[in-house]
Amino acid sequence: MLSIIPFYLLFLPLTIFFAIITIAVSIFDSSGNLPNRVGIFWGGLVCRLAGIKVHVDRGGFDPSGRYILMVNHQSWFDIPVLLVALKGHQFRFVAKQSLFRIPFFGQAMSRIGYIGIDRDNPRRGMKSIQDAITKSEHASILIFPEGSRFAQLGEFKIGPMILAIKSGRPVVPVLISGTHDVLPKPSWRIRPGEVAVRFFPPIETKDNYTIKDRERLKQDMWNIMHTHSKETDEWLAKKRP
Numbered sequence: 001m002l003s004i005i006p007f008y009l010l011f012l013p014l015t016i017f018f019a020i021i022t023i024a025v026s027i028f029d030s031s032g033n034l035p036n037r038v039g040i041f042w043g044g045l046v047c048r049l050a051g052i053k054v055h056v057d058r059g060g061f062d063p064s065g066r067y068i069l070m071v072n073h074q075s076w077f078d079i080p081v082l083l084v085a086l087k088g089h090q091f092r093f094v095a096k097q098s099l100f101r102i103p104f105f106g107q108a109m110s111r112i113g114y115i116g117i118d119r120d121n122p123r124r125g126m127k128s129i130q131d132a133i134t135k136s137e138h139a140s141i142l143i144f145p146e147g148s149r150f151a152q153l154g155e156f157k158i159g160p161m162i163l164a165i166k167s168g169r170p171v172v173p174v175l176i177s178g179t180h181d182v183l184p185k186p187s188w189r190i191r192p193g194e195v196a197v198r199f200f201p202p203i204e205t206k207d208n209y210t211i212k213d214r215e216r217l218k219q220d221m222w223n224i225m226h227t228h229s230k231e232t233d234e235w236l237a238k239k240r241p
Contacts, residue, residue: 004189010049018042019108031138032113033090039112043083051192052077052182055239056085061199063089066140067172068164068205070221072153072229073144075179077195082142082176085197091140094132094163113139117159133167141167145221149185153229156222161214170202171217173224175232196236200228 022035029035047054069091071082079093093109097116100106109116115132118124132141143163146154164171178195203224209217 007049007190008188011046014045014049015042016104018045019104022108023104023111026111032092032111033138035108035112036090036092036139039108040083040087043080044087046080047084050077050182050190052081053194054081054084055194055196055236057196057198057235058085059199060201061172065202066136066138066169067202068160068167068169069140069142069172069174070145070160070164070225071142071174072176072225073146073149074151074176075149075183075185077179077183077190078144078149078176081179081195081197082174085174086142089140090138091142092132092136094128094141094143094160115141130166132163140172141169145218149180151180151184153222153226156218158214158218161217161221162211164205165209165211165214165217168206170204171221172202173200173221173228174198175200175225175228177229177232177236194236194240196232196239198228198232198235200224 018038018041022038025038026032026035069086071078092112093114094117095109095114097118100109100114100116113135115128115135117128141163143160145156145160147157148154175198176195177198178193182191182193182195183189203220205217
């Protein structure tokens with residue numbers, strides 16, 4: 001556990017170092033699988049440096065499957081926490097395009113195969129959705145349906161629903177609890193603590209939803225995650241000392 005200044009003094013150079021390692025190993029593995037493992041190691045290291053303990057309940061989640069993972073978004077710390085929770089599963093984040101312009105970090109994201117979305121240009125956004133499906137045939141796609149960070153479950157965007165329906169893959173709802181307490185928006189102060197990540201049964205999209213049903217899928221997904229939000233908070237509370 002580190003106070004805020006020592007944490008960032010270590011976090012920044014370590015992130016640059018692992019970004020360079022990711023770029024380097026991608027030369028030998030264009031699939032992104034090996035670079036993804038480097039990213040997972042980085043995520044675990046960041047959590048340990050910050051004094052974060054991650055409790056994971058995968059339920060019946062099959063790590064060999066290929067899904068659309070829809071996760072609520074509470075904090076920037078969701079990223080390293082999810083890398084810990086999804087260890088052993090190949091997946092790719094969908095992230096805002098501006099993150100890919102960060103030196104080293106953005107190049108590393110690209111080499112892993114993460115997908116950038118242009119939120120300000122709907123036409124480019126739709127192309128990004130198609131690119132996400134094409135580029136991630138061998139990996140799951142992880143997306144934050146709220147599009148931004150919220151302490152409580154926010155309204156979902158329609159783009160993730162279109163992505164899920166077009167992909168034909170099952171959608172796995174994933175709930176995070178506790179990361180807002182670790183690093184609330186817009187604070188930079190890290191508060192060590194315990195967080196939870198819980199996986200719920202997949203929802204089949206193929207033959208159940210068409211593009212015309214995107215609003216129905218959005219509401220169905222929000223209802224599922226809203227229903228389990230309090231339960232997940234209580235599950236985490238039992239894990240805390």
